[in-house]
Amino acid sequence: MKINLGVVGAGIASRELHLPALRKLSDLFTVVAVNSRTRKKAEEFAGIVGGDVRVFDSYEEMLSSDSVDAVVLAVPISLNPKMIIAARRANKPVICEKPVAASVKEAVPLLRLPGSSPVYIAENYRHIEVYEKAAELLKEGRIGIPLAFSWLKWVDFGQDNKYVQTKWRQTPEHVGGFISDGGVHDVAALRKTLGDVEEVSGFTKKSLDYLGAENCVVFNMTLENGVIGNYSVVYGAASPLNRFEIVGTDGLMLVDKDGATIEIFAADREKIFVNKTDGFIEEFRDFYNVVEGEKNSLGTVGEALLDLATIEAGLVSAVEKRVVAVDSLLEES
């Protein structure tokens, strides 16, 4: 049965990430409603979708409408928890953009939600095949014993970048600004590939005012499997780089999301081509299945919370100059 979707938020994510995916899943979803803080943006979005799309002036009104089966939240991060709770109270299944909340503290109430309708935190990286395949190859011992990882991400966001131009990103209420906004993706991928993160220690720096928060971070991590590694991010770099590599006793593995390839430099050099999965399509497909009664394993609040807590642990570590265990943030909350 097709799900009639109400979309909350008519920004970049709704227009450029979700809508193309939903169009490809027209056998599963129909966008029937939209709400945005600015009515004009909602109307524009309805126009882009085409057909019969109702514009709601408030998301509460949308939630109480019988014409809407489920809602998509693509709103400023800090609004996620209260909107998820509202959806749950209205007994409407909800799929919500990552990060799950502005901080771990604000996400924790979501672990004890009223009601029972499906809540799905969308993390497209958890649906990208390359990380699952990398995990499989590591388990097969293709680079021997994994010893350490390095993930370097230089992001060339200038002042005119569309994300930088988003008002709520310029004065972020979510921890670390772009560092958590983008970072939860990478942590999701890292966890999928190598497993959960135990401890983080790091330094951060805010060197470019237009980026709103810390724009340089160096985070060291210890993983539950004993591997140690570093995740370094710079926003405002001149040229982009996104290099995730794992060093082992018998080889080096380079995991490239964009190319959907895994390169193994071992006794024999090998380049493995993986399906280029569109994480947005896959997350919506998974959400559909969850609404239809399948178990939610990739889109739980718990998973999203661990991604966020890993990044927040690094941010806290930099302020408090100590090693921060990821779990400790969940306990304190």
Added chain:
Amino acid sequence: MKINLGVVGAGIASRELHLPALRKLSDLFTVVAVNSRTRKKAEEFAGIVGGDVRVFDSYEEMLSSDSVDAVVLAVPISLNPKMIIAARRANKPVICEKPVAASVKEAVPLLRLPGSSPVYIAENYRHIEVYEKAAELLKEGRIGIPLAFSWLKWVDFGQDNKYVQTKWRQTPEHVGGFISDGGVHDVAALRKTLGDVEEVSGFTKKSLDYLGAENCVVFNMTLENGVIGNYSVVYGAASPLNRFEIVGTDGLMLVDKDGATIEIFAADREKIFVNKTDGFIEEFRDFYNVVEGEKNSLGTVGEALLDLATIEAGLVSAVEKRVVAVDSLLEES
């Protein structure tokens, strides 16, 4: 005037690093004596040098010989301080291999030495032109404002590697084993390129027994100029890598010691070829000048101590799970 050198230690450094350099500096130095814990090794070394090389049974005896003008120390790291002190007491100029001591604590007495004869701690990386040139280009603003650095070093030392086979390296008395033995070089280069290190925090791991000590480290650093960065090292990796990059607002800089090149990825991509300086020749040339009365700026105990303290700060940080200021190690000692 030519300096008659006595060599203490007939291991890899003396045979493979120093001797080739000294041969090219035959207008400055003559090797006239050798001492080693094993007389056979000393005799072999004398044979390799050729000519009239006296074999001493003890370094004390060598130090008191009038035929020796100055000594070269290339001995197990933990022996450096007492041998430097002995050379100073004998009023013999001494050039000593890095790291200056097995730990900062053991190096500190060298800051208050008896006598006044030149003491030169050899650090070949401080004489490699590529780092000096990189510093110059950074100051010129060639990559805009430097934001962060990343230095990844994967070292493919297997069990049969000649350094791994060295007995005193198998059960190291010096902090961190290969991590300090090799790491002081990189810190010297980093300091030359970007300036002094203020704080270090890191994780370490000992995953391969044959390497004697911690073989994986991830060290985050804050520099005095405000740049943050990461230095990650894995010994026992399948394939080698040594990639030092600096990210700036207007470009990326890749500093390659082995190729003696600096690549700048900015508006225009540029590859700068620098002279391939042999750090060993240059350090001996500098030592000669210091013995002849020039100021010692690149081979002081103080410089070597900062290199070692930076690595030790990372090692201490990993044990004590806190950020360690490099200076604090010097104060505690």
